[in-house]
Amino acid sequence: MTSQRVFIAGAGIVSPIGCGIAATAAALAGGIGALRPLTLFATPTPPLPVGQVGCGLDDPDLPRTHQLARIAADQAMAGCAAAPDVIVVGTTTAGMHTTERLLNAGTLDPQAYRRHAAGSVAEDLAARYGCSGPVLTVSTACSSGAVAIKIALEMLRTGAARRALVGGADSLCRLTYYGFNCLQLIDPQGARPLDRERRGMSVAEGAGMLLLTADGEPDRALAEVLGAGLSCDAYHPAAPHPEGDGAYAAMAAALADSGVSARAIDYINLHGTGTPDNDRAEARAVARLFDARTPVSSIKGATGHSLAAAGAIEAVVAAICIREGLVPANTGLRLPDPEISLAPVTEPRRTRVNTVLSNSFGFGGNNAAVVIGSPVERELPASAPVAPLRVLAGACVTGAGHTEKTLARLHAGEPCKGVIPLEELSRHQPARLVRRLKFMPRLAMALADEAQRRSGASHPPAAVFFGTGWGALSETHGFLNSLFETGDRFPSPTDFVGSVHNAPAGQVAIQCGATGANVTLTGEDDAFEQALLTAAYLGRGAGGRLLVLGADEHHPVLSGLFDRSAALDSAPAAGGAALLLSATAADPGVAVFPAFTAPAAGRTDAIAELVGRLGGAERIHARFGVLLAGIPAAHRRAGEAQLDAFRSACGLTLPVVDYRRWVGEFASASAVATFLAVDFAAAGAVPAALCDGRPESFPGKGCLVIGFGKTLTAIEVRP
């Protein structure tokens, strides 16, 4: 079938310059700037200029990021009675502003932290609008909002979804305010992007949301999403490639994806944070691709940099520019930098704007560019539904150790709970390379390295998809601890850079030289499934090999507060797995397919839908020989009831491996289960010890990996 066109049917925006499309359009047309000294929390030194949202965020029970997301999402969904089929939200801070306060006060009640998770923002919106399809959370630092748009775009193009609510949200918090400051990336005078005297960015908050539809052109489409491109610098955890190679690759990919030539771009909305390095590198990349007269501007001198929200906010701004015929000013620019050979727009300009390119780049070298235009009839390429991915090799880590040790322990019928020691984890990595790294980046790097070595090292991945339930907890705790202990004065820059969810995947990209898409997803117990689903959609265009990872650590303080399943098990557990995959169907190897993901809470029809999606009872019996069931301890009762319902719905007599009892309670345990399923499917047998001592063999059949609990997921693994 032909690829579907994707329209912006609704949009919502809340930022320091205004709340809603009309207020934002007026502020942009008037060249209004909104950077002011921070008032959200007290600081030991005079507060720096930030972009703080002024409209009422006064719900005491809901973190600030969630409130911002709701405001923008309500605007985007106004006039749409139907539930979105998919929700994709980019965020980095989520409940952090609340969590900081609780941790500093010594609160030990896990219930108080229930909205800490990055995934809880999208989850809140899913409940609010009754979404019963995939709910994904992108956490690629400052490109999250734009990456979210790319994922939704691919899902809509194939026809797998017809309506997607997509965007980004982040609130100001101590972590980002002090974090960017200790990296010396803040301009004390407020951000002045592209200015000769610029000294850095201004941290901000906000949310942008888009209701995208693939149902034909709606009556009042704001604009059309023409395409988007992703890339990774694979260069440094926090600094951009000096020549802007990654930025160039993302923009070139976005143009190719949208079928639009560089000459057809009427306005480039720059990432333009105002840091000396970003603006110089981005300008070099833009100059390589576009005519020097193409109007460009960064709005971050007006709004500040709202991190994960920025890409979505600026996509909404792009739609406003097209509708209003407006090119916004590069607020804050007084003395153009002679090193930057671009044409920044210094005053808001009224002119016809048909097509806009918007850039968003993040830590970890995670880059995205989005092309938004007036709806235009054109020929579209063919689009096939997502297909299974072929496993070239895999690796896992559990408390038992690396892959071979884990497999040996399970075949002997012994559990693998526990936490691998740091030295053993990094046994193959030079001390110089990992000296500054804590558990999570070391885990991700070890998994990537082992998967590659087990493949015969002939398959370096082009793209990386990483799922983590809780991200780098040691770095997050280290940063906040050093901040609190020194009266908000001396936090660790290393920990700040490492604390973003996508830092481990950024390190993997550097290690492997993977310059394609680099996407980190998060969502408590289904983060790995989200990563696999995203890989299936985005990997088709990647051409090369894909590395899909899931990993989580156990932190002695934070795991018990954030992850209720980890808190319920007396044995700490950590680990993960990596699969090196090919999107080429002709490649040999076990096939993995992300068949299903949907919220399960409060739904009675979810199990029936899952059975239907798997092709019904008959197909399940014919194709699968074992069920690997993931039942997180926090959802044990509900999960077991779901498992029973699933068994009775398909008259299932399959043996069941209750895998968390073997590998332990950590969010990405399903990554390990999927790796094991690949091993079992290739062998056509499961170690007898895992199935109550009964030898189970199923030659020619595969394994089902089903996640029960809050989210229902299914991965098909077939020989």
Next chain:
Amino acid sequence: MEQLIEELKKKIIGILDLANLPSTQLEVDGPLVGGSLGLDSIDVLEMVIMVEKDYGLRVDNRELGEKVFASLRALAAYIFENSPKLKR
């Protein structure tokens, strides 16, 4: 001064996790950044925090940073001459 150099050496090895490296030779006059240990901009920022916290000196721009962190000796000399916290 020599005592300060030794003190700084210990601190830097600690905060930058250099102890486990096969060659923990932190040279006094060699380049601190780049060099055989491969220290980079994030390591410099860790040292900036240490210098401010322990010696009350702010290094908040790139030009000054390049001068101060040129070598271990340069760092010690800068602290020795400017620190309000140092008992001389």
